[in-house]
């Protein structure tokens with residue numbers, strides 16, 4: 001079935017268009033019957049690995065699947081990376097011909113992708129395909145919202161296409177063959193290694209010392225890496241399916257490149273913007289779970305009353321509030337956090353909502369918020385310097401904003417934690433923790449251990 005996929009011929013035929021940026025975008029959206037999002041993702045698999053993406057918000061609220069690449073947007077460099085992507089996107093949209101009678105958020109021409117955590121950090125070869133920003137405008141996209149299924153086809157208008165509408169109709173027909181997703185075999189994990197644990201514990205102790213003595217630095221998030229080796233290349237489709245089944249309360253994301261995929265199941269929203277409604281969330285402060293429901297509730301109560309974790313959390317709420325204030329009216333911030341639970345961990349959670357002032361885009365807000373002290377620290381500048389100095393690794397897209405924005409300016413970005421880079425027979429998983437003056441290195445090691453588990457379980461690794 002896969003060898004004969006009509007998409008493959010189409011994919012090869014359109015490759016030649018993908019660098020041409022001065023063309024007019026034509027986009028068509030229509031409602032279709034039910035299509036399994038995984039089948040859509042798999043049937044439209046390019047010859048090798050390609051440039052697909054998958055996104056699902058918690059509780060199956062919204063699924064967006066993009067296959068085929070009409071155009072990618074990328075850059076490397078520093079602080080203007082958010083606005084550079086936005087400018088290029090707006091250029092394309094300014095001349096686009098869009099046939100979308102629905103105007104439902106997440107349908108029509110849409111950009112999916114993300115940014116690196118820190119453009120100034122040391123760069124590792126394995127993250128090279130992602131750069132400091134990588135976004136896709138897909139050729140074909142399926143959006144599922146509740147029981148409604150929308151298909152969007154994007155193409156650049158070209159003189160050779162005498163009958164474009166006809167072509168689009170044919171493409172819709174090819175894409176909506178309703179197939180069941182096929183089974184992908186589980187990868188065989190040969191070995192796993194948590195990298196530089198003793199060194200990491202030393203770094204944690206050193207940072208905690210700084211936090212105890214400094215009048216200025218209040219929080220620093222340090223992360224670490226786990227390397228997995230498999231006997232054959234890991235299929236990103238397998239990992240995606242596992243995450244989707246196992247992590248219902250998280251955002252599931254996958255960004256595929258021809259040289260590695262970045263995937264994860266993150267519970268942490270950075271910002272959602274629907275029209276002028278803005279929602280950000282503070283998620284910081286953690287404790288494990290118990291299979292015994294009484295014990296599990298007790299753990300939750302301990303977390304809700306634990307000063308170290310409340311402080312860790314409070315610093316994030318405070319920063320998000322300050323960052324949003326200039327761009328939002330009617331900011332609402334509850335006084336106290338509540339619990340957010342995922343299968344292995346519970347967190348303190350505070351939603352921060354407001355109404356965007358006119359002229360404020362989602363890229364604008366993402367640029368202002370990133371990195372929040374849930375992933376960076378307080379103050380931002382100093383904590384980032386400490387992270388560069390102590391981690392000595394490239395976080396790549398781990399802990400950074402990843403998400404989508406549509407042609408109406410709606411969108412949602414999460415913080416890409418509980419994630420990993422899949423590269424051939426290897427995978428690199430990441431987990432971090434917020435250090436404050438009261439942190440105990442051993443406890444933080446344990447906390448990061450729990451945070452590896454969603455990815456580890458999805459990759460067939462036993463998670464103790």
Ligand SMILES: C=C(O[C@@H]1C=C(C(=O)O)C=C[C@H]1O)C(=O)O
Pocket residue numbers: 221223268283284285286312347374375399417418430431432433434435451
């Ligand atoms: C950094 C991570 O998680 C972050 C750190 C947390 C903490 O230290 O309590 C909690 C949630 C996240 O904001 C991660 O999962 O890698």
Ligand SMILES: [Mg+2]
Pocket residue numbers: 284285286312433434447
């Ligand atoms: Mg913590």
